[in-house]
Structures are given as C-alpha cells and as structure tokens.
Amino acid sequence: MVKTEYAKAVIAATHTEDRSVLLEASNVTMQFGGLTAVDDVSLSIRNGEIVGLIGPNGAGKTTFFNCLTGLYKPTAGQVRFRGELLPPQPRNVVKAGIARTFQNIRLFHNMTALENVMVGMYCRTKTNAIDAIFRLPRHRREERECTEKARRWLSFVGLEGAENHLSRNLPYGDQRRLEIARALATEPGLLLLDEPTAGMNPNETREAEDLIFKIRDLGLAVLVIEHDMRFIFSLCDRVACLVRGAVLVEGPPSHVQADERVIEAYIGAPQDDEDGE
Amino acid sequence: MTIVSPELQSRYGKPARIVAIVGAAIMVFAPMVPWVYTGKILDDMRRAFDPSGLQILFELVALVLLGVLVTSMFGVKLGKYKNVVAWNSTALAASLGGLGYIAAIVLAVAVVGSQKGLGGLAAAEPGLWIALAGSVIASAGSVFLRKSPRATLAKVPSPAWVQILALVAVVAMVLFMAAFAVNLTEVESFLVCCVFIVAAVFVFRATGVMGWLSIATANNRKVLMLAAFAAAFIFPATQDGSDANMTVVAQVLIFAGTALGLNIVVGLAGLLDMGYIAFLGAGAFTAAVLSRSAYATFSIDLPFPVVVLISGTVAALFGLLIGSPTLRVSGDYLAIVTLAFGEIFRITMVNLDGTDGPNITHGSNGIPAIPNLDFFGFDFGKSHEIFGITITRQANYYLLLLVVIAIVIAVFANLNHSRIGRGWVAIREDEMAAEAMGVNTFTLKLLAFAGGAFLAGMVGAVKAYKDTSVTPDQFVFLESCFLLSAVVLGGMGTVMGVLIGATILKLLPEKLRFFDDYRMLIFGALLVVMMRFRPEGIVADERRQMEFHDEDEELADEVEEELVTHHDLLNPEGGK
Numbered sequence: 001m002v003k004t005e006y007a008k009a010v011i012a013a014t015h016t017e018d019r020s021v022l023l024e025a026s027n028v029t030m031q032f033g034g035l036t037a038v039d040d041v042s043l044s045i046r047n048g049e050i051v052g053l054i055g056p057n058g059a060g061k062t063t064f065f066n067c068l069t070g071l072y073k074p075t076a077g078q079v080r081f082r083g084e085l086l087p088p089q090p091r092n093v094v095k096a097g098i099a100r101t102f103q104n105i106r107l108f109h110n111m112t113a114l115e116n117v118m119v120g121m122y123c124r125t126k127t128n129a130i131d132a133i134f135r136l137p138r139h140r141r142e143e144r145e146c147t148e149k150a151r152r153w154l155s156f157v158g159l160e161g162a163e164n165h166l167s168r169n170l171p172y173g174d175q176r177r178l179e180i181a182r183a184l185a186t187e188p189g190l191l192l193l194d195e196p197t198a199g200m201n202p203n204e205t206r207e208a209e210d211l212i213f214k215i216r217d218l219g220l221a222v223l224v225i226e227h228d229m230r231f232i233f234s235l236c237d238r239v240a241c242l243v244r245g246a247v248l249v250e251g252p253p254s255h256v257q258a259d260e261r262v263i264e265a266y267i268g269a270p271q272d273d274e275d276g277e
Numbered sequence: 278m279t280i281v282s283p284e285l286q287s288r289y290g291k292p293a294r295i296v297a298i299v300g301a302a303i304m305v306f307a308p309m310v311p312w313v314y315t316g317k318i319l320d321d322m323r324r325a326f327d328p329s330g331l332q333i334l335f336e337l338v339a340l341v342l343l344g345v346l347v348t349s350m351f352g353v354k355l356g357k358y359k360n361v362v363a364w365n366s367t368a369l370a371a372s373l374g375g376l377g378y379i380a381a382i383v384l385a386v387a388v389v390g391s392q393k394g395l396g397g398l399a400a401a402e403p404g405l406w407i408a409l410a411g412s413v414i415a416s417a418g419s420v421f422l423r424k425s426p427r428a429t430l431a432k433v434p435s436p437a438w439v440q441i442l443a444l445v446a447v448v449a450m451v452l453f454m455a456a457f458a459v460n461l462t463e464v465e466s467f468l469v470c471c472v473f474i475v476a477a478v479f480v481f482r483a484t485g486v487m488g489w490l491s492i493a494t495a496n497n498r499k500v501l502m503l504a505a506f507a508a509a510f511i512f513p514a515t516q517d518g519s520d521a522n523m524t525v526v527a528q529v530l531i532f533a534g535t536a537l538g539l540n541i542v543v544g545l546a547g548l549l550d551m552g553y554i555a556f557l558g559a560g561a562f563t564a565a566v567l568s569r570s571a572y573a574t575f576s577i578d579l580p581f582p583v584v585v586l587i588s589g590t591v592a593a594l595f596g597l598l599i600g601s602p603t604l605r606v607s608g609d610y611l612a613i614v615t616l617a618f619g620e621i622f623r624i625t626m627v628n629l630d631g632t633d634g635p636n637i638t639h640g641s642n643g644i645p646a647i648p649n650l651d652f653f654g655f656d657f658g659k660s661h662e663i664f665g666i667t668i669t670r671q672a673n674y675y676l677l678l679l680v681v682i683a684i685v686i687a688v689f690a691n692l693n694h695s696r697i698g699r700g701w702v703a704i705r706e707d708e709m710a711a712e713a714m715g716v717n718t719f720t721l722k723l724l725a726f727a728g729g730a731f732l733a734g735m736v737g738a739v740k741a742y743k744d745t746s747v748t749p750d751q752f753v754f755l756e757s758c759f760l761l762s763a764v765v766l767g768g769m770g771t772v773m774g775v776l777i778g779a780t781i782l783k784l785l786p787e788k789l790r791f792f793d794d795y796r797m798l799i800f801g802a803l804l805v806v807m808m809r810f811r812p813e814g815i816v817a818d819e820r821r822q823m824e825f826h827d828e829d830e831e832l833a834d835e836v837e838e839e840l841v842t843h844h845d846l847l848n849p850e851g852g853k
Binding site for chain 1: 687688691692695696697698699700702703706707709710711712713714715716717718724728
C-alpha cells in the first residue's frame with residue numbers, strides 16, 4: 001500500500017463513506033465548426049465510484065474525456081471538480097486532481113518504467129533549477145522520496161521487476177498498467193481510463209478489472225470508457241451510454257444493459273449500421 | 278560485419294587463421310625496416326630497427342592483432358563466463374584497421390612524394406611494401422574467420438581498483454594521444470594519426486572492452502571526472518610552451534562549452550535552435566562592453582567572476598526574449614524562427630554603431646583591445662613558469678576555460694538527472710502526453726532556452742578576453758550550424774559525445790589548414806554518412822539511441838540489457 005499523505009487522505013475519505021459529488025459536468029457541448037461532437041451532456045461522479053462510459057465508435061466519448069481533462073474547452077456548459085470550475089490547460093487540471101490514460105498508449109517510450117512514473121510526479125514536486133544544479137537538500141530529499149514512491153506505484157500495478165526496463169519494451173498489457181501507474185503518480189482524485197482493456201486477452205482483462213477495483217479501494221473515483229460490455233457491466237457502479245454526442249441512458253449496469261435503445265445503438269438500426277461494433 | 282558468407286567461413290576458417298597469423302607476423306616485422314628513404318615525408322621512417330612515432334603506432338596495431346589471433350586459437354574463459362572477448366571480431370577490426378592505416382601512409386607518400394619532387398611512390402622503401410603486404414594478408418585471412426558471439430567481458434565482475442586503474446590508464450592514453458596528435462605539425466602525419474585513432478576505437482569496441490569500460494565509468498564516475506580534469510590540466514605541460522597549439526585547444530574548449538549549452542536545448546528538450554551562436558555573442562559583447570578596453574562603451578571595472586555572471590544573465594535574458602514568442606511554434610518552424618533571430622542579433626550588433634542606433638558596439642568594427650585578465654596579480658597576458666613548465670598566454674586562458682567548462686558540465690549533468698531533466702526528456706518524447714501528465718511544458722522549454730543561453734554567455738565572456746576583440750562577424754549563421762553539427766555528430770544529450778564532436782569539428786580544420794576550402798563539403802558529407810549509419814551520434818545516449826532505431830528490436834534488447842546490467846552492478850543487493 002502506498003503510505004503517503006495523499007494515500008492516507010484518500011483512504012480516510014473512503015472510510016468516512018464520503019460520497020459527495022467529485023466531478024460535475026453540466027450541459028457540456030463541444031462543437032467543431034458545424035459538427036457537434038458532444039451535445040449537452042451532464043454527468044456527475046461521486047467519490048469512490050466507478051462510472052462507465054459506453055457508446056458506439058464516434059459517439060463522442062473521447063471528446064467528452066478531452067473536455068474533462070482541459071485539452072478542449074467546451075463550447076458551452078461547464079465542468080466542476082470538487083466544487084470548483086475546471087482550470088484551463090491540461091497540466092492545471094492534473095494538478096487539480098484529474099489524471100488520465102490514453103486510448104492509444106502514450107508512454108514516454110524511451111524512458112524507463114520508473115522514469116515514466118516519476119514524470120507523473122512532476123506536478124507534485126517542487127525542486128527548481130537552482131536546487132537541482134547545486135544538489136541542495138530539497139533536491140536530494142525529493143529525488144529520494146520520488147524514487148521510493150514511484151517504485152511503490154509500480155508494485156501497486158504489479159510491475160515490480162520492470163523499473164529499469166524501457167517502457168517501449170514492456171509487453172502490451174504492462175504498458176497499459178504503466179500508463180495507469182503514471183496517472184496514479186499525479187495523485188488524482190479522479191482517474192479517467194480511455195479503453196483500458198483494448199487489445200487485451202481475457203486474462204489480462206480480468207487483471208485490469210482487479211486493478212481498477214484496487215484503485216477504487218484507494219478511494220479514487222474512476223471513469224472508464226470501454227467497448228467490452230462484460231467488463232464494464234461487472235465493473236461499474238453506474239453506466240452512461242453516449243450516442244451521437246448525447247447521453248442516451250444513464251443508470252445502474254442492469255438498467256442500461258436491459259435498455260433496448262442501447263442494444264440498437266450498438267448492433268445497429270438500419271439507418272446507422274456503420275456505427276456498429 | 279560479414280564480408281564473406283558463413284558457409285565459406287566455416288569451410289576455410291582454420292587455414293584462414295594461419296594465413297592471418299602469418300600476415301600479422303609480417304606486420305610486426307615491417308616497422309623494423311625503413312619505410313621511406315627520406316625524412317622529408319611524414320616523420321623520420323628511414324632507420325632500421327629504430328621505428329619512428331608513426332611506425333610505433335603501426336607496430337601497436339600489429340602486436341594487438343598477432344596477440345588476438347594467437348589467443349583466439351585457445352579461447353580464453355574467465356570463471357563461468359565464456360566468450361569473454363570477441364576474438365574473431367577483434368582480429369577483423371584490427372587487421373582492417375592496420376590495412377586502413379598503411380593505406381593512409383601509402384597515399385601520403387604518393388601524394389607528398391610527388392609534390393615535393395621526390396618521385397611519389399619511388400620514395401618508398403621495401404619496409405612500406407612489406408607492411409602493406411602483411412596488412413593485406415592479415416585482412417584477407419581474418420575476413421574468413423567466423424563471426425564471434427557477442428563478448429561477455431562487460432558482465433564479468435571486476436574489483437573496483439581494477440576498474441579505477443583501467444580508467445586512469447585510459448585517460449592517460451587519451452592525454453598521450455592528444456598531445457602526440459596536436460604536436461604533429463605535418464598535415465599528413467596528423468591524418469595518419471587520426472586513422473590510427475579511429476582504428477583503435479573500432480578494435481576496442483570489437484573486443485568488448487568499450488562495454489566493460491562504460492560499466493566501469495558508471496561505477497566510478499567521480500574518479501573518471503577527476504582523472505579527466507587532471508589530465509586536461511596537465512595538457513599544457515605536454516605542449517612545450519607552444520602558444521600556437523594552445524590557441525587551437527582553447528578554441529576547441531570555447532566551442533565545446535557553447536555546444537554543451539546547446540545540448541540542453543537540442544539534446545535534452547528536443548528544441549531545434551539554429552541561431553545559438555547569438556547567445557555566445559551576447560555574452561562576449563556584454564563582457565567586452567564592460568571591459569577596460571579603450572573602446573568599451575560602459576567600461577566598469579568589475580571583478581571577472583561578476584562579469585561572467587552578468588554576461589550569462591544578459592544572454593539568458595536574451596534567450597527569454599527570443600524564447601517566449603518563438604517557443605509557441607515547434608519543429609521546423611522553430612528552427613527557421615531561431616535562425617532568423619540569430620541573424621537579427623548579428624545585424625543589431627552591427628547597427629549599434631552610433632549612426633543607425635546608439636553607439637554600444639562600434640558597429641562592424643566591434644570592440645578591440647580588450648586588456649588581459651589579472652587575477653590577484655596573476656597576469657593572463659604573460660607566460661609563467663610553474664615547476665619548470667611554461668604556461669603561455671593561451672594556456673592561461675585554456676586553464677580558465679577548463680574551470681568554466683567544468684561548471685557547464687556540472688550544470689548540464691545535474692539538470693539532466695533531476696525532475697527538470699525528466700520533464701525535458703518527456704517533452705522531447707511526447708509533448709502532449711507530458712502536458713497531460715502535469716508537466717509545465719512551456720515554462721520548461723523556456724528554462725531550457727534560458728539555461729542553455731546562460732552557459733553560452735559565460736563561455737562568451739571568456740572568449741572576449743581570450744580573443745581580445747569582439748566583432749559581430751564572429752557570430753555568423755555558419756557558426757550556429759557548426760555548433761549544431763557538433764551536437765548531432767557527437768551524440769545528442771551526452772556530455773562525452775558533444776566534447777568529442779566539438780573536438781573533431783574544431784580541431785580538424787585547425788590542424789588541416791589545406792582543406793579549409795573544402796571543410797563545408799567534407800563535414801556535410803560526414804553528417805550525411807553519420808545520419809545514414811549512426812544517427813544517434815558517435816556517443817549514443819541510451820534513450821536517444823532508441824528513438825533513431827525505433828524498429829530495431831535487437832538493439833532495444835541490447836540497450837535494455839545494458840541498462841539492467843548497469844543497475845545490477847550499481848546496486849548489488851538488487852533493486853527493490
């Protein structure tokens with residue numbers, strides 16, 4: 001277990017059963033010229049909750065993600081995190097406590113696994129150029145702590161032996177896990193996972209599921225985009241289905257699973273069969 | 278390297294080794310016989326059983342070759358480690374190196390002999406032909422030797438004192454070779470010596486000694502640094518009070534220091550800066566303007582360390598000024614914009630002449646007659662005798678530059694191994710992902726610009742005093758190109774590589790004056806060849822090497838294996 005102040009805080013949050021709203025997206029609309037990619041989406045996520053975001057390809061899931069991480073500024077609507085408006089610029093969003101992984105893995109391929117995780121800690125450390133140049137105590141202390149923490153995050157996601165491996169050389173599943181470790185190193189309150197099991201075999205998918213539960217047990221809220229229905233319905237507390245930029249259904253997995261419109265959106269009604277998986 | 282097919286190698290392997298040994302034996306004998314009948318070509322190769330300097334170098338190659346070939350028949354094991362040394366590959370490298378060496382000498386004799394009216398190759402004595410024949414036979418034989426498996430020498434554990442001794446020996450060897458090469462006055466001798474150095478490096482690589490040394494270096498970084506600086510401080514003693522040689526070497530240091538600053542920008546943060554010389558200029562002009570020169574416009578009598586700091590700061594401010602608008606673009610666009618800014622700097626310095634603008638730099642005349650430094654009565658302008666060694670004016674500045682370079686290297690290395698260095702590399706690898714992980718990319722890029730500029734500005738201050746005059750035409754675009762070439766050629770992101778790259782790019786044109794007209798052509802060709810065969814530069818940064826060989830899985834494993842071995846050797850109890 002990661003015994004940092006951060007971890008203690010999130011664990012405390014879980015134990016008090018604090019289920020207050022963490023993220024609140026209200027009426028988020030994102031337009032690119034004439035194209036409305038996200039249309040009036042409202043979604044709230046509570047502390048310690050796992051929320052799934054499903055929908056056919058091109059439904060606007062990733063665009064919505066990008067609105068939550070500061071990569072896009074919504075055309076209309078607003079996103080509040082811990083009651084405050086989301087700051088501009090992705091790096092400030094990370095600092096506020098939202099971390100993400102990418103659909104197509106975007107690790108720093110030629111850095112070692114440990115270095116990758118340590119980059120994630122950038123926004124939580126303070127060493128400046130002067131400290132580093134003169135090797136001042138603050139630099140040494142932070143560097144030591146960082147390495148230690150990064151190792152713990154690696155072992156948290158199950159990558160103990162891999163710290164000195166270049167991330168590009170890791171097996172695919174491990175790269176996904178490293179990306180999660182890197183995101184966790186930013187000490188987020190909410191973790192956004194963009195298709196964490198894409199390209200994984202059933203075994204790896206099960207491991208990913210366990211890992212996400214483990215992350216939830218740290219007290220984090222998790223928002224997952226996924227196409228694997230079995231995965232999403234066994235994992236999530238709540239699922240929202242996005243179709244053509246708008247929320248079609250939202251509710252507990254059983255509710256969404258039973259909804260005919262969801263099945264129609266996926267399997268394809270006659271007019272939009274290209275959207276089907 | 279496979280020249281002959283594996284089938285032929287396995288069929289003729291045994292007789293080929295005998296042939297190669299015979300060739301090597303002939304090579305060993307050759308330097309004992311005169312090579313040239315006159316002392317006017319190369320160094321004195323006239324005497325029997327009294328080899329000249331260059332002949333001794335050849336003898337070294339021959340002895341190594343013979344030793345390797347004979348040892349390879351038995352195959353040496355060290356404990357549980359097999360294939361400690363890649364004997365066959367080493368033999369191939371040594372024999373080809375010997376062939377290249379002797380070819381360079383034959384060429385020199387032919388060209389110089391005909392120029393000096395000595396009848397070209399008619400000046401050659403039998404010894405030269407014996408050496409050539411020996412090299413050809415040895416090369417022909419060793420081409421048929423089967424390729425050896427990769428040497429495991431690097432994995433063999435060795436006590437610390439052996440590693441330290443080896444590193445000190447290497448540094449001493451480098452010092453000796455550098456002194457020998459710089460002292461060679463003849464162009465041809467210098468070229469032949471360069472061929473030898475290249476051959477020696479290849480032989481070291483083939484044996485696996487290089488791999489072992491790199492691990493020894495990682496284990497004893499401080500020892501190596503100390504030894505290297507000690508050697509650099511001793512260097513003036515080997516030059517016998519020659520001010521001319523020290524001028525060249527001091528220029529190399531100025532160039533290297535600036536290139537190291539550029540290495541932060543290009544090598545670490547991955548920003549292509551084509552106008553970097555402007556920062557050296559900013560530092561030099563600041564120091565000149567503040568100096569006690571009669572032409573200085575602000576002439577304030579400040580202690581030199583303060584001047585260096587001010588010069589660095591002015592350059593850094595200039596870096597911020599250029600950086601804040603230009604760093605919003607990236608890649609090719611950044612290169613073009615920085616190129617333009619570099620030219621703007623130079624033209625501005627020309628225009629600050631009192632007619633087109635305020636008189637600060639005296640326009641294209643610049644600021645001449647900058648007086649020499651004086652540290653507590655130690656006049657940099659005079660020669661000093663220390664322990665019977667003459668330290669000339671240029672040697673004084675050389676020693677001062679060494680101190681500055683030490684600071685530059687320390688800053689570079691400390692920043693590289695810190696949170697900031699990791700941020701830079703992350704930006705270089707994937708800027709968007711870095712931003713999405715909370716890295717403040719814009720500030721970090723600006724810091725790279727300003728930091729690099731500061732270092733260049735510091736070097737510029739010393740340059741102003743060493744050259745005694747600063748003019749705008751010292752800071753033309755071409756110089757920026759050379760700086761960039763030094764970084765790329767040497768190895769982006771490495772200290773050692775950039776030092777080597779800077780030495781090659783500055784020392785060669787100085788020593789080989791005759792090809793001054795063609796140096797653009799030759800360096801251009803050299804860069805093209807490097808980009809094709811070794812894009813990561815002479816010394817590869819472990820991370821960088823991967824970027825250029827993205828598809829090369831074998832190399833990826835190799836580099837990783839090395840990283841992991843390094844780590845295991847550094848932390849014997851095993852990483853947690």
